[in-house]
Amino acid sequence: MASFVHRQGDTRSCGATTITRVTDVRVNGRPISVDNDPNTHGGGNLKASVTVGHVRANSIPVIINGDSASSDNLCPEPGGAHCAPNATSASPDVRAGGYNPASGPR
Numbered sequence: 001m002a003s004f005v006h007r008q009g010d011t012r013s014c015g016a017t018t019i020t021r022v023t024d025v026r027v028n029g030r031p032i033s034v035d036n037d038p039n040t041h042g043g044g045n046l047k048a049s050v051t052v053g054h055v056r057a058n059s060i061p062v063i064i065n066g067d068s069a070s071s072d073n074l075c076p077e078p079g080g081a082h083c084a085p086n087a088t089s090a091s092p093d094v095r096a097g098g099y100n101p102a103s104g105p106r
Contacts, residue, residue, distance in 0.1 A: 007028065012072075012087060014080075014085040016072060035052075035062075044069045050097035051063070062096050
């Protein structure tokens, strides 16, 4: 099933928020988050998952709630919240993903 779309200012598991690079595609009035967007702690670039090859903004895969991220600048050692600052909040009503090649888009 499709998941809710992550946006500018939505939270990460470490308490940071997302900084978006695409500003001309909006969801609920806020810029949509895309692959490699960093967080407010520096670094923590998001990694698109199920939207790769299917849902894009300005030719870049969009981020959905729960997508993973690389470590941010506050990561002291592997295992802490700053070492995997995943997307933890999103739009309340806009979804993306959920594509199954066998049955087509949902």
